[in-house]
Amino acid sequence: MEYTVEDLSPVKKKVSVTVPVDEVNASLSATIAMYRTSVDLKGFRKGKVPSSVIEGRFKKEVYSEATQDLVNVHINEIIGELNASPVSRIDFDGGELVRDEEFKYSLSFEVLPEFELPNYEGMDVEMEKVVVKDDEVDEVLNRIRGNMAEIVPLAENRPAKDGEIAVLDFAAYENGEAIEGIAAENFQMSLGDKQALEDFENLVKTVAPGESKEGDVTFPADFINPEFAGKTVTMKVTVHSIQERKLPELDDEMARKAGGFESVEKMREAVVQSYKQSRGQLCRSQAQTTMLEGLLKTVDFPLPESMVEMYLENLLQDQKIKVERQGKSIESLGKTPDELRADMRPEAERIAKTQIFLVTAARKEGVEVSEQEVDMQLQQMAMKSGQDFRAVKDYYAQNNLLFGLRDRMLADKAMEAIFEKANITEVEPKELKTEA
Incomplete structure (x- = not known):
């Protein structure tokens, strides 16, 4: 040949x-x-x-x-x-x-473009100290209490309030005719969680157990089901009962039930440790991102169009999933597909440039990814998606995707290699909001 x-x-x-x-x-x-x-x-x-x-x-x-x-x-x-x-x-x-x-x-x-890497050894990088506040720990402990709350019938006969659960039947009508698909019996509706339409939730909050009421409910104009978007229907509601969450005492017994802790103090220590671990990773990641942004400003090189296109498609899919989780459609953003692509292209180009820079740095540092490491990554992907490992690997091989996967893994290793050579200075933290 x-x-x-x-x-x-x-x-x-x-x-x-x-x-x-x-x-x-x-x-x-x-x-x-x-x-x-x-x-x-x-x-x-x-x-x-x-x-x-x-x-x-x-x-x-x-x-x-x-x-x-x-x-x-x-x-x-x-x-x-x-x-x-x-x-x-x-x-x-x-x-x-x-x-x-x-x-x-x-x-x-x-292929990846060729360019000269900047000198990053000894680069000054600031990293925030890991600090955990008492009120953050208290918030987690209260959330644990909430998860362990006992659901009990409400003693008084009145409409439900936020934080309570209404057990109800409901059905939607238009011009006196029942609308198929919008009805349920003995439905448990948690109030105040914004899981239902605001008009519907407000109606439920006016109905005491044993009572029935009806009222108009308007679907938002960007509702995910275009058949109901912007439409106003009559909703009939019958409330059977109201339940409340009875919180346990924050004591050693609750700590043992929550996770086998010896005491509340031990549980608090575990929460603090969890915060330190996750926040430490976040601080390190933020410092790495800042470091990389500075390095990327010093270089310029052409980007492979297929690479940009791949990241652009990923961003568009992520956006679609995000708005659908909010009960909306991608069309609700009020932009054409071409306009969305134009808006997201700069971010796709930034991701591609970052990937190329790190893969090039990996070569300089002698960083490698073994076949065993690739297989481990594919195994994790298969487990996460519930697919067979061999099927996932065959798909990547048949579609020439293994090179891209290996390069992404190389980029992660390269980031760590560059960061290890930086001059790290710890600084006081800004307000970080991370759940333990």
Whole structure:
């Protein structure tokens, strides 16, 4: 196999490959040999089917697989020899192998740009001290109390208030006709959590147990279901009972029930330690971010478009999920898809520039990511998504995504390597808001 490399741009390469006849025939023979071990044809013993028969009966499959296997071998070899790091899918342009004929094809892909790194050794970086306030710890302990609260019937007969739970039936009507899909029986509605429409919650707060009332409820104009967006309906409500949360005493018994702590003091110490750990990570992350922002201002280089596009798609998907969690649709933002992309592109470019800088720094520092580390990362991803590890790994391999994953892991390691060489000065903290 021979190849030539053409730089289409500072971040894009094209590799033209020529495969001699003997390698073409050898690849076809290897694939046919694999078929012979597994194919079961009538009239032949398994493993004894002549190669000519295999090639005749399964020509389409054999030639396709042989081409794919050969190109994959070449990709790994070429990428290794070029010491290149593709940041995009590797595009293949060519046909299939033909016996006794030379095979030519081309590969094109984007790579990281080359640039000179600034000197970051001994760089002055400020990092906030880790401080945990008493009122923050008290807030966590009260939240634990709330989670352990006993739900009991309300003693007095009155409408529910914020913090209480109303058990009710409800149904929506329009022009006297029931609206399908907006009704429930014995529904437990927690008030004050903003989990329901404000008009509906206000109506429930006027109904005592055993009573029924109705009132108008208007859906917001950006409601996720466009069928009801901006519509006003009549909601009928019957409240069966009201429950309240009875908080336990903050004592040693509660501490034992909450997590097996010996005492309230031990539980408080655990909360403080949790805060210190999470806040310490946050302070370190903030210091690293500030350090990196300063370094990025000193360099400039072209960005691979495929890399920017990947991060742009991720940002758009994150935005879509965010607004849908608020019960709205992406259209509620009042912008066209092109306008949203234009708004988010600077952030996508910033992320791409950061990634490129850190991967380049990783090379300088001699930081590497092993196959075992990649597999561990894929295993964690598989467990988080509830998928099979092998299926996840095969997907990444078949879609040429392993290079990108490895580079992201390299970037994380590079950040730590750069930070370790910085001159760190601890400073008094600003107001940090982090839950333990």
